[in-house]
Amino acid sequence: MGRITLDKVRKAFGDVEVIPPLDLQIEDGEFVVFVGPSGCGKSTLLRMIAGLEDLSGGQIRIDGKDATNAPPARRGLAMVFQSYALYPHMSVRRNIAFPLRMAGLDKAEQDRRVAAAAEVLNLTDYLDRRPGQLSGGQRQRVAIGRAIVREPSAFLFDEPLSNLDAALRVGMRLEISELHNRLCTTMIYVTHDQVEAMTMADRIVVLRAGQIEQVGTPLELYRSPRNTFVAGFIGSPKMNLVSGEIASRHGAETIGIRPEHIAVSDSGGEWHGRVGVSEHLGSDTFFHVACEGIPDPVTVRVGGEVGVRHGDEVWLTPDPDQLHRFDKQGLRIT
Amino acid sequence: MATRHSRSAARLMMAPAVILLLGWMLVPLTMTVFFSFKQYLPMRGDSLERGLDWVGFENYARFIGSSSFWPSVQATLMIVGGVLVITVALGILLAILLDQPFWGQGVVRILVIAPFFVMPTVSALVWKNMFMDPVNGMFAHLWRFFGAQPVSWMSDASVQSIIIIVSWQWLPFATLILLTAIQSLDSEQLEAAEMDGAPVLSRFLHIVLPHLGRAITIVILIQTIFLLSIFAEIFVTTGGSFGTRTLTYLIFQRVVDSQNIGLGSAGGVYAIILANIIALFLMRIVGKNLDR
Amino acid sequence: MARAVSTPRKIATTAVAWTIGLLIFFPIYWTILTSFKTEAQAIANPPLFWGFDFTLENYAVVQERSNYMRFLWNSVIIAGGSTLLGILVAVPAAWSMAFVPSRRTKDILLWMLSTKMLPAVGVLYPISLLFVQFGLLDTRIGLILVLMLINLPIIVWMLYTYFKEIPGEILEAARMDGAGLRQEILYVLTPMAIPGIASTVLLNVILAWNEAFWTLNLTAASAAPLTAFIASYSSPEGLFYAKLSAASTMAIAPILILGWFSQKQLVRGLTFGAVK
Structure with missing residues (x-):
């Protein structure tokens, strides 16, 4: 079981409130991703759940039991750190067995569980090596192995993939998702990378300055961002946000349109502009168009390869059904 | 990393070290300050049980007023100053030399550092007897070889002798620290200067020396603190005679030889104040370094 | 610095550096050499660098006459004991300062350092008095305590700088793992x-x-370590060069060997981390 409740959780360092009172309910077996720009308090929040930071107020309940003041060891949670935090002086086997040793399990049981975890994580051949002799991906797997042997009620991941190169990151992402499908244990995952959030999460918590901007499934966030911050943060490439006269024509302070929801024509359309840089990815083409009456270039995404060149004149037409409208406070108008 | 748990644990774990050092500092210090205001001559029957006479600042005045005070200040300054000049100057030269590529760097480094590990009593006695003895010492042999009259080092050149012995002991320290500092100098900087056409001397003056500035300051401050309290080197050689009675040694004699505790304690307070002034400068540098 | 240097220059540097190195080392070399000579050869003029009768007699005499082993044992106990005790007190303190730093950590560190600067002679009488009171005079335990206290700041500082290099996340991981x-x-x-x-x-x-203030002032016969043993040669026995040399060699040999292993750490420890 791993049902985690944050009840008016608050954190202040001296006079600086980094997390104003915050409520969140994480259901058992859920994969929840905390995402936000650096400094938004997502790591602090995770560390508070872990018990590595104190709360300045509020309560944390794990499976209904108050864990606010419980030391980390008593919470039944496991954590995977950004730097992996493996014990450099211990072999992989002893690293993975460490939590079991601390729990006082007998040697045979330790060996059995370590072997099982190594099997799952493809580490069987590396058990007698030191962390220093492993590659980044393997170290990551050892860190995960150390977390799973304890059979915790929830896993906490603190930007676990940020030290890996791009190719490995995609692979590990799949492995962690696979692990979640197999174990069905609650996972809380912190990242600044919205792609990780979108691809892995059951539910995403978008944070800014310690505050929850929106909570929802990846598609909810994509389809109906609650405000301009979420709109701009979720989705790649970023949603185009346009304010001024064009926005007021749609009865909003700001309008947002995703690059994939803009039609391109060389003969006529709503916005007229000139093509700047275009990025050819093979499967898609992104190009940036400087439009009349819009200060920032508009990003457009077109499937496949299109014959548009730098300097060409084009007309753009946003799909009216996919247009997001925001009011003066940046909140979504429904 | 900071929870109430870990913070209270931290306080608890720091307690033994803090309490011990606090006791080590405060208890004797308080006693010294206390004695410095008392007349306390155990040989004349003064004792703590019978109570000591309060004499105000008389001890302080008498310590400074005594005929041996200024000579001792002079001896202290000469020894400390002499050793500092020699070790820092030679230390810089040696550090630059050892930084050059040559065969057997490791071995030479070990040879140069070795004197630092020799206990003070040994180095003082070896120098005094085997090198500076006017009859059988190595220097006497050397002097005679060149047809000169051997020098009675310990009586005729006593202060210089002490300076030589102590410099030999501390040169490794200065060299080692300056060498470490030189090695941390970015060689690209020097290469850039070389490319810019700067000659060797100006490269040394404008790049190496400023880079060493902090290390030199540290060497000076740390050595000063240790040199102010050199004791064994004097104790086993001249015993404070022939103008080698430093402030430290004078205080030692007041307390141990003449058993004038009050006077010695007043001297001790002076020494503590002096050391603290120097320490203050050292702390500034170390403290600044901590922030980085 | 991997710079190309011409061979003639390297030869010149080698010659100069070795000459200076050997010159600086000479007193130690000479002491060791003399310890194997007879007394007559030790004061021979011109000095004998070779061709003397190699003898171990001086070592035997020194041991026999002044019971060298007892002083050695005292040195080992005092140096080892004070260090061990210091480490036991300093490890938790350094842990606290390195991993749970507070606003006062820096002040505490600097204050500890400042106790190191206290001139020993300023507190000589009070310490002797306390030693007499508690029966610690001329005891090993007394010296262990004093030397532990005077070196504690250095121990804490060194451990602190080493601990600082260990990532806190690893300790947090241990905490999460139930430690x-x-x-x-x-x-x-x-x-x-x-x-x-x-x-x-x-x-x-x-x-x-090598500490030679407290060891000389707080011991007499039973707890005296090697520093005091050598000091007893100050006169007139010091004129027996071969014996003095043998005694000196025995006193410095163990620490010379240890010292060579620790040269890198020396800088860090003695500058309180200000130079690395």
Whole structure:
């Protein structure tokens, strides 16, 4: 079981409130991703759940039991750190067995569980090596192995993939998702990378300055961002946000349109502009168009390869059904 | 990393070290300050049980007023100053030399550092007897070889002798620290200067020396603190005679030889104040370094 | 610096450096050499660099006459004991300062350092008085305590700088893995810091071994270590060069060897981390 409740959780360092009172309910077996720009308090929040930071107020309940003041060891949670935090002086086997040793399990049981975890994580051949002799991906797997042997009620991941190169990151992402499908244990995952959030999460918590901007499934966030911050943060490439006269024509302070929801024509359309840089990815083409009456270039995404060149004149037409409208406070108008 | 748990644990774990050092500092210090205001001559029957006479600042005045005070200040300054000049100057030269590529760097480094590990009593006695003895010492042999009259080092050149012995002991320290500092100098900087056409001397003056500035300051401050309290080197050689009675040694004699505790304690307070002034400068540098 | 240097220049540098190195080392070399001569040969003019009768007699005489082994044993006990005790007190303190820093950490560190600057002679009488009161005069335990206290700031500082290099996340990982404070320090921190702790021990054994104010002033016969043993040669026995040399060689040999292992840590320890 791993049902985690944050009840008016608050954190202040001296006079600086980094997390104003915050409520969140994480259901058992859920994969929840905390995402936000650096400094938004997502790591602090995770560390508070872990018990590595104190709360300045509020309560944390794990499976209904108050864990606010419980030391980390008593919470039944496991954590995977950004730097992996493996014990450099211990072999992989002893690293993975460490939590079991601390729990006082007998040697045979330790060996059995370590072997099982190594099997799952493809580490069987590396058990007698030191962390220093492993590659980044393997170290990551050892860190995960150390977390799973304890059979915790929830896993906490603190930007676990940020030290890996791009190719490995995609692979590990799949492995962690696979692990979640197999174990069905609650996972809380912190990242600044919205792609990780979108691809892995059951539910995403978008944070800014310690505050929850929106909570929802990846598609909810994509389809109906609650405000301009979420709109701009979720989705790649970023949603185009346009304010001024064009926005007021749609009865909003700001309008947002995703690059994939803009039609391109060389003969006529709503916005007229000139093509700047275009990025050819093979499967898609992104190009940036400087439009009349819009200060920032508009990003457009077109499937496949299109014959548009730098300097060409084009007309753009946003799909009216996919247009997001925001009011003066940046909140979504429904 | 900071929870109430870990913070209270931290306080608890720091307690033994803090309490011990606090006791080590405060208890004797308080006693010294206390004695410095008392007349306390155990040989004349003064004792703590019978109570000591309060004499105000008389001890302080008498310590400074005594005929041996200024000579001792002079001896202290000469020894400390002499050793500092020699070790820092030679230390810089040696550090630059050892930084050059040559065969057997490791071995030479070990040879140069070795004197630092020799206990003070040994180095003082070896120098005094085997090198500076006017009859059988190595220097006497050397002097005679060149047809000169051997020098009675310990009586005729006593202060210089002490300076030589102590410099030999501390040169490794200065060299080692300056060498470490030189090695941390970015060689690209020097290469850039070389490319810019700067000659060797100006490269040394404008790049190496400023880079060493902090290390030199540290060497000076740390050595000063240790040199102010050199004791064994004097104790086993001249015993404070022939103008080698430093402030430290004078205080030692007041307390141990003449058993004038009050006077010695007043001297001790002076020494503590002096050391603290120097320490203050050292702390500034170390403290600044901590922030980085 | 991997710079190309011409061979003639390298030869010249080698010659100069070796000459200076040997010159600086000469007094130690000469002491060791003389310890193997007879007394007559030790004062021969011109000095004998070779061709003397190699003898171990001086060592035997020194041991026999002044019971060298007892002083050696005292030195070992005092230097080792004070270092060990210091480490036991300093490890938890350094843990606190390195991993749970507070606003006062820096002040405490600097204050500890400042106790090191206290001139020993200023507190000589009070310490002797306390030693008499508590029956510590001329005891090993008394010296162990004093040397532990005077070196404690250095031990704390060195450990602190070594601990600082260990990422806090690893200790947090241990905490998450269910380790208590004691286990965290015992199973994770200490093994990781072994090289640092070893150098700290080494440097402090050297400092304690060579300490020559308190050891001379607080001991008489039974607890006197090698520093005091050598001081007893100040006169007139010092004129027996071969004996003096043998005694000196025995007093410095162990620490010379230890010292060569610790030269790198020396800088860090003695500058309180200000020069690395």
